[in-house]
Amino acid sequence: MPKDPDPARRSERSRQAILEAARELVSEVGYAKVSIEAIAARAGVGKQTIYRWWRGKGAVVFDAFLALSEAGEGEAGEGGGVTLPDTGDIEADLKTVMRATVAEFADPAFEAPIRALNMEIVSDPELAAQYRERLAGPVDEAKKARLRSAQRAGQLAADVDLDLALELLYAPLYQRWLQRSGPLTPAYADALVDLFLKAMRPS
Amino acid sequence: MPKDPDPARRSERSRQAILEAARELVSEVGYAKVSIEAIAARAGVGKQTIYRWWRGKGAVVFDAFLALSEAGEGEAGEGGGVTLPDTGDIEADLKTVMRATVAEFADPAFEAPIRALNMEIVSDPELAAQYRERLAGPVDEAKKARLRSAQRAGQLAADVDLDLALELLYAPLYQRWLQRSGPLTPAYADALVDLFLKAMRPS
Amino acid sequence: MPKDPDPARRSERSRQAILEAARELVSEVGYAKVSIEAIAARAGVGKQTIYRWWRGKGAVVFDAFLALSEAGEGEAGEGGGVTLPDTGDIEADLKTVMRATVAEFADPAFEAPIRALNMEIVSDPELAAQYRERLAGPVDEAKKARLRSAQRAGQLAADVDLDLALELLYAPLYQRWLQRSGPLTPAYADALVDLFLKAMRPS
Amino acid sequence: MPKDPDPARRSERSRQAILEAARELVSEVGYAKVSIEAIAARAGVGKQTIYRWWRGKGAVVFDAFLALSEAGEGEAGEGGGVTLPDTGDIEADLKTVMRATVAEFADPAFEAPIRALNMEIVSDPELAAQYRERLAGPVDEAKKARLRSAQRAGQLAADVDLDLALELLYAPLYQRWLQRSGPLTPAYADALVDLFLKAMRPS
DNA sequence: CGATAATCGAGACGGTACGTCTCGTCTTTCC
DNA sequence: GGAAAGACGAGACGTACCGTCTCGATTATCG
Known part of the structure; x- marks a missing residue:
């Protein structure tokens, strides 16, 4: 034993x-x-x-x-x-959040730990599950809540899968940072949000 | 010396x-x-x-x-x-390509090496640069060529930054695979292309 | 620390x-x-x-x-x-001991280790000190005791430094073995003892 | 070939x-x-x-x-x-030579190379042979020549093997230096020569 | 309250791999 | 064809950590 x-x-x-x-x-x-x-x-x-x-x-x-x-x-x-701002203006709210995220990623104090965390996630499925459950999960839930609110307000198409929507919004930013494949600027955040909203516009 | x-x-x-x-x-x-x-x-x-x-x-x-x-x-x-298929139908072509990518990612023989490669890229900026130059670069160029062709055909908005467009299309897929945050299916590929095309539609 | x-x-x-x-x-x-x-x-x-x-x-x-x-x-x-034989006859006793030493040196099983030990002693003063303290010291003390006994019996001059005497007796044998500069035979041992005793004879 | x-x-x-x-x-x-x-x-x-x-x-x-x-x-x-001094006074000549040898061994510039040489000799029979032939040989011959001269002058016993005599005279000094088992002083050289001469005295 | 059991700090152990150094051989290029 | 230069296969060096395994010496319940 x-x-x-x-x-x-x-x-x-x-x-x-x-x-x-x-x-x-x-x-x-x-x-x-x-x-x-x-x-x-x-x-x-x-x-x-x-x-x-x-x-x-x-x-x-x-x-x-x-x-x-x-x-x-x-x-x-x-x-x-976690809660995201909800002023009723989804475009303004998302740009605020994305600009904040861009700023956060630019902070060198976050660099080392977050990269470390990501490497563990990539190589260890168990830690990945734990990460989703304890960290990403709650945050994603908050983000989805904000999107749902916008759907209810008729600002976003109602029939889109929110998990996919979230990926569409965040993955480009995340990938650009992780692979250092381009600059992370407020303008980039705005452009990303613009494209996202166009994709999510109610038909 | x-x-x-x-x-x-x-x-x-x-x-x-x-x-x-x-x-x-x-x-x-x-x-x-x-x-x-x-x-x-x-x-x-x-x-x-x-x-x-x-x-x-x-x-x-x-x-x-x-x-x-x-x-x-x-x-x-x-x-x-590298060249991507160009039948004139951007939606069909992209879905073909994305479904192929999804299939590729599902192949367990690719699993280990590509994850290894990604971990190196995440933790070593120099290798990341080399990767972009020698591998991602040429492939991305081919993808952008196809998108440009669609822009010329009036199927996509002409004023969108193609680097951003590429991220919008591929990053969600890449992230889902890397973090194992969801299933990679042909249906997922199609949904992603649909959203992408909506975002890129000429106004 | x-x-x-x-x-x-x-x-x-x-x-x-x-x-x-x-x-x-x-x-x-x-x-x-x-x-x-x-x-x-x-x-x-x-x-x-x-x-x-x-x-x-x-x-x-x-x-x-x-x-x-x-x-x-x-x-x-x-x-x-260690103790050396003491029959009262210093010449016989020394010849016994020296012949035994010659025989010992001829044993091929002793060859490698003792040569190894000697090389370390030559090149590392610290090990040399340890060697003298732990190995050579006690043995030398026994040899000197036998010589002292002979001095007391009036068989050897009383005023000779025993360290020097020991060197006179053993160094030639040791050197001949170490440098392979000549044969090591019982006759050699006897001749050495004879010369030694002549040098040590009471005036 | x-x-x-x-x-x-x-x-x-x-x-x-x-x-x-x-x-x-x-x-x-x-x-x-x-x-x-x-x-x-x-x-x-x-x-x-x-x-x-x-x-x-x-x-x-x-x-x-x-x-x-x-x-x-x-x-x-x-x-x-090589030639050794020959004033006719064997005691004086030997003391001169031995004191010079002691002084030579005390020179730190000789330390490293001679120790190195000795280690090679100890561990490689072939080099040992070469050493005896090219270096020690001629020197020993000179020393023996001086001893022979003393024998002819009746200062040393005529029946002693000169190889053994040489060992008796030099090995103690050499060993003391090699093993660092005692101080090398002019007084030591003199004492050694005194004992040597007593051993070699014509009966 | 005193027994007893598990955690704790510490660190030695059998190992694996590191990145460096040197060995003695082999290959290329120049003279 | 000897010599410089130096890459090569090989493998030991001494160091850093791995994960496991004792050691007492604290704790902290439970009898």
Whole structure:
């Protein structure tokens, strides 16, 4: 009987130290050069304590940034999670959101961790599922809520699959950033929204 | 003076053996578990011969698949590179192409190498640039040529940036595959083309 | 703080396996062709376990044969270490000992290890010091004890430095063996003792 | 047909450059850290040129210092080689020579090369033979000539084997230096000569 | 409250792979 | 055809981490 560890006895102190060390190290030296050994050393923790609760480097780093994002949400809404602006003007609202996203991606502090997260997602289906469930899911739900609201207002075609719509809107931006295949500017965000709205216009 | 090696003296025999070994190993054990040591051993080559000409595992694997693709092009067109079908019917042509792409992505033989390639691109800007120049570039040019042809035929708006258009058409598909965020079916390809054409319709 | 490893946690199992592997390999392929890698492999041990406790190949091989010799002593005397025969006849006793030494040097099984040991001693002062302390020291002490006994019996001059005397007696033999500059025979041993005794005769 | 190289075509320029580079490198970094590669680079010579004419590092270094010594002899005597002082007073002459030897060994510039030479001799019988023939031989002959002269003068016993005598005189000094087992002082040289003469006294 | 059990920090262990260095051979180009 | 230059196959070097495995020394319930 290998006996799973008892989560009740888990040291919250160590857990926090590990996640913080992971975050720091990814920012400092980049995901590829982070090692479990380094995380343990910086966190002042035995290696076994990491292996007891995570499957490996990927899972730790992943958790580290997930925890960060979830903490951020917690502060803001508490009950609700994420919400997108809804002024009634779908074009204005989307351009606001997309310009904000462009700006966020330009922040070098986000560069390392988000790229790291994406690499894990690409190569590990399990983490990908967890990511969709815990991070992307809620956000996507909020975005879809805004689109639904616009549909109800007759601003968007009612018969379009919202998952596909979301991809149409975000994937180009995401891909351009991930592959560094072009500049991310507010003008780009606007152009993308314009095309998107044309595609979604009620017939 | 670090003294770069002289490309004229390079052994073509070894180069081929290394690239082939890299391809085989990625297919057999997956990118993450491939090691320079294993590539050298399988290729019957000293490790130094790899380090002399490549920066590391990423670069070798990358080159291996790039060379494969470029070889493929050579056989087919010789003078031309890539061309997309042009029956005059842009909708039919795009659906053909997108369905083919979907099918290609479903092939498990492409899974490992393309994911590996993408991970390298995400984490190494230099390889990303090389990728765009040698692989994506020519293909994108062909795609843009087809779209331009449709613009000339009055089937697409003439004032749209074709780089953006290309992203709108391909990024959703690419992202869904990369993140495994949904099924890739012919129906999906059709729906994507429909939305794209609506967005690109001449006003 | 480079942090030395904790000797208390050291695995005696591994230590023994390493020393034995080192001994075997030196005997089989000769000192120059022994590698740390081969020792580790034969001992079933990680390379790091060797580097953790020794400075390099020289130190391991050295330790291996030193340990062997020390083990040998332990078996024999337990309390005392080494003792030389003392029949009261210094000439007979020395000839016995020197003939035995000559015979020992002729044994091909001693050839490789002792030459290896000597090469390390020549090139590494630190190992030389350790050698003198752990191996040569006790033996020399026994030899000097015998000479002192002869001095007390009036068979040798009382005013001669025993360190010098020891060198006079042993260095010629040792050098002839090391440099292969001549044959090592019982007659040679006798001649050497004769000359030595003449030099040491009480005036 | 492996075909030995033709010595007639050998480049004297390269030979000199190699030997000089070998000497310099041994002095600078120590024998163990010298590599054929480094010698070739410093000599401005292809590696093959070294392998064509020598068996390996040992042989080159050995030759380098041997050539040096032989060159030294050449300058001095031309016709004769080495000669030892002969004032008629064997004790004074030997003390002079031994004190000079002690002084020579104390010179740090001799340290590295002579130790290197000795290590090669210990581990390679072929080089040992060459060493005796080309270097030690002539010197020993000179020493024996001086001892013979003393024998003829009735200062030393006539029936002693001179090879053994030579060992008795030099081996203690040589061993003490090689193993660093004690200080090398003029007083030590004198004491050694005193004991030696007592051993060699005509009965 | 004192027993007892699991987590914890620490770090040695058998391994794999790294990227570098040197070996001795082979090949190319020049003289 | 020797020599410089240097790429090549081979493989050891010493280092960094891997994931597993003891070790005491704290905790933290439970008897």
